[in-house]
Amino acid sequence: MRTFIGAHEALDAVEFAELALGLPELLSGIDRDLFCGPLVPESPQERAARLDVAREVLAELREQGEAGDEIAAWNALYADALTRTVPFLRAASTVGHSPRAGEAA
Structure with a gap:
């Protein structure tokens, strides 16, 4: 197959x-890292700068979408959805406690 x-x-x-x-x-x-954040830790200043740029890019994509650019509209939806996600590897690395055998979840 x-x-x-x-x-x-x-x-x-x-x-x-x-x-x-x-x-x-x-x-x-x-750029997924722009909207989700990098897998490595970032400083508060780097995070603030990244989020500012992400907001500007998202606003521009929305404007282009409203002006009739269908691809920009879809990209705006995709970028907006990415802002609500956390990359799996970063999420897994921040877990501080894993249940031991016999513990309730």
Whole structure:
């Protein structure tokens, strides 16, 4: 059985994940780190600067979408959704407690 993401064939599970996670960015040109935040810790000043730029980009995409650019409108929706997500690796690294065997969840 062959697996395709877009026009690309995934040869194994790792390649499938890379293609699946990277395809929306390739199609839209949206920098996920700008809206989600990087996987590495950032200083409060870096975070504030990143969020300011993200708000400006999102506002510009919305304006373009309202002016009739359908791709910009979809990109605005995608970018807005990204602002509500946390990259899995960062979320996993911030977990301070893992239940031991026998503990209730």
